[in-house]
Amino acid sequence: MKGLLPLFLGLFGTFAFSWIGLTVIPNMQIGALNPQMDEEGTDIYPMPKSGMAERGQRIYAANGCIYCHSQQVRPDYVSADLDRTRDAGSSPRPKWAGRRSAPRDYIFDRPVQLGQERMGPDLADIAKAAPTEEESPAAAPAGNAPAASPAAPQSPAPRANVAATTAGGAPSPPTTLPAPQATAANPSSTPSRNGIPPAYSAAWHHRHLYSPRSMSPDNVDSTMPAYKFLYEKHQISGEPSADALQLTGPDAPPPGWEIVPSYDAKCLVTYLMSLDQSHPLKEVKSAGGVAPAPAASPAATPAGSPPPAPAKK
Amino acid sequence: MNDQPHNPSSLTRQGMDYGETADVHEVHAAIQREKREPRVGLEPLSIWLIAVYGLAIFTGGAYLGRYSGNFSGDGLDPLMGPPPSKKTAGGPAGGEQQAELSPRDRGKKIFSANCQTCHQANGQGVPGQYPPLAGSEFTTGGSRRPAMIVMKGLQGPVKVKGQQYGSAVMQPWDKTLIDQKIADVLTYERSEWGNQASPVTADQIGTLRKELASHPESYTEPDILAVPADAELPGGGSAGGVQPPKPGEAAKSAPPKPGG
């Protein structure tokens, strides 16, 4: 080949062609999306994460969670993502998602954690799998819990998952619940069975991060690494801390000691409890045709990290 | 074997002497035995290869044409074009969702988005700050009082269920929410948390809106108390055109007749 100029132009041209085609043009198409709002400008979805959830997002990225967990739900015509239920909890287990993911779901994510592999389940809607908060301490199978007792709402949040700076942390009104659900607010609240907190509650996430294979019988085959370094062990002074993890068996600390989450762990779990793509989007049809009742819209929660979704069909 | 990697004599094999070279380098045996630098032949393209090219281009092009969802930014599904065009500004999907939800469900949505921050998801409010709605006499009584409060807002001290509240101001919602939405959220509040009161329709709110059109200020407790506790909005379940008092004139107006 003769001539440096044609060579250089060719090199530049082929590169620019792919750069424009795969990054610039899509940027023009979906690079400036706004969140969806209804006519009054309320019910905004999605909202940017803030506070502990935002920090948790960075911790998620820094610890490489993305290498095993995806955060995108595939449509029903290529996958079983929309039919699949979660592995933990008592039946009927929550579904993975109500609809496929759309670009609008991620507009405020930095870094966006779509994920490439699934050695672990998809987490796009993991917060929706959390049990709704119920004040009834007894694990009543009937599920028709009474109106929320005034005991908990204004508690200064021993919850490890919501920045308790506003009153936005109160539990939602009771709805028909399919399974016994003790309150997920407190990591040391009444566990449901085997000493394991209710599935996908904040306390469950903490225990799962601390010792993934202790979530028997659901996850004994899990190959998730343990994130013990996100937790601290110290002596119990006086009362056990409200944050202390409920651990049993070989993981349990010796008597007089407790394991508490570090700030990083709390942020991470706050982030996990904010991952909710169940809000319907106009451009995506929801599985089953009818829009599921949306999660408590973050629009009205100044703290920025919404409480777990209250309603399930 | 012989090992003469550094054989200076090779440099002078053909009569070169050291003075003619800029520097003396060891010419390794590896270099000595090297073949010449690569060059290119000029064989022509095979016709079979061109056939392969054609097949690849056809397959790739067909694939691109088939699975590209109209090349639109909305086309997430490779087999279809963009979602059906929207009929109204609100979007048919939203409209369909509206149609399939009951007023109570819609009201719950609105409540979550707008009211929950203060009145809490369980309707209990915050002591001293936000009055509760669950079991509140204002919410569960006649529909006029709560409708007025939602439309125009409330400020100043107020006593609900025997407790004093008042450090917070409730904003008017008549500009932010349309009639249907105010009606739905009232319906929801009046049937949730153990409340059992009649639903409210959009027409009732519409009528009320016209009545209150010239009253821009928000209400205070006396204004609300001036309205009988069981006053219902006209239309809907009860009749009775009761003139709402102007704000601040509660003391002057006589208690209106109870709605029938």
Next chain:
Amino acid sequence: MTPATGIPLKEPTISAAASDAEQLERARIDASTRVPVLMFYASAMVWLLVGTVLAGFVSFKLHAPDWMADVSFLTWGRLRPVHMNIMVYGWASMAAMGTAIWLMARLCRTTLRRPLLIVTGIWFWNIGVLIGVIAILMGYSTGYQWLEFPPYAALVLFVAYALIMSWAVLMFRFRRGNQIYITQWYLLGAFLWFPWLYAATQAMLFVAPVQGVLQAAVGWWYGNNLLFLWFGAIALGTAYYMIPKVIGRPVYSYHLAAIGFWTYALFSSWTGMQRLVDGPFPAWMITASIAATILTIIPVATVGLNHHMTMQGYFPVMRYSPTLRFTVFGAMSYTVFSVVGILISLRSTARYVHFTEATIAYSHMGLYAFFTMIIFGSMYYIVPRLVGREWRYATLIKLHFWASAYGVGLMSLMLLAGGFVQGSSEQSPSMPFIESAASVLPYLRGRTLAALLLTISHFIFAFHFGLMLFGLGRTSTVPTFLNPVEAEGSEAHL
């Protein structure tokens, strides 16, 4: 007296030995590139060893997660990106640059005038990789795959690259001779594409970040383009030099080479989005990448045919020449890797392998079976010319080759099979997810075995290279053949 080899040749080699002036010129060029290239290789070897050990850890911890799990900088989620980045930026990039500098110098027939600048660049590059690695281990990974180095480490890499490649481009500018050989197209392309690619990606992710899912699109545009336009281009350029050089025959067809080059640049650069198939993206982007992957059959067929016809009749030389053996293995792997890539990218099969280890198999086939094997071949060719010794032990070279070949072959098979098994089982919602994830575990154990083979291979090579570096190679005029050459007869300089 050189022994004849009895190797069946199509025709007797003519003027196989270069003239003296040419020899002297080459000697001077080699002397000028000696320090930079050896430093590149030495740095790359260290990173290769570290990265391979980490690869073993990463592979093992995936099916035995409790091993060494309690320390923050040994957690799997941090070791995996460290392994990947060390291999990509530490081993592969440095070895690539070493080979590329030597090739450019030889082909441009210019000496490398300021080796100190390149040496400085090498140090900066090493420092940049080290900073990035430490940052990831301490918990500052950016979260973007293949780009986990924080921006400050990337900046150091940029500075290093400027120091290194400006001289390479200058050598090209002042080349002698009026023909630009095929290898030079590929190398020049790689030298220019890499900084454009890296700069554009850093800009779109960190300086003026794109919104939402586009970050993933930019990330995978970068990943695949790095694989093809940086590593693949250097590997193909190297193969185009080594194969005709070792056997002393011209490349079969200029037209094939030209078509192969331009279609390679055009189509390979459009791949990448298929890694996001069925994700929250406009479908056309994904399909465009899949179509481009289908179209890469054009450069694959072209380059493959070119090499095959060049080699025709000379395949037996692979029995003797380490360079040729590694290079041809790599060139053939290019074909296999591309075909596998096409097959797993099509939407109908992607639904079964998406989110599985099959994509890891694809990446490793490209980066190892294709790129690394060709670079190994080039190192076997170049190092004797720089140190003035021959490789000491033919056995070690053979062990290196077979351990690498079997290692990468086993790994690819295990991961592809495991990926299909996991992906298919994930398609049935009645099977709990944990079971579909557990179905891949036996294959992961097989992969750890492959990692063991690769570790052995690399330590052998590193030891052998170390011998060369410290002047302990064989002093001989005869190269190290892989198998003894028997018959007497015509000269055949290998």
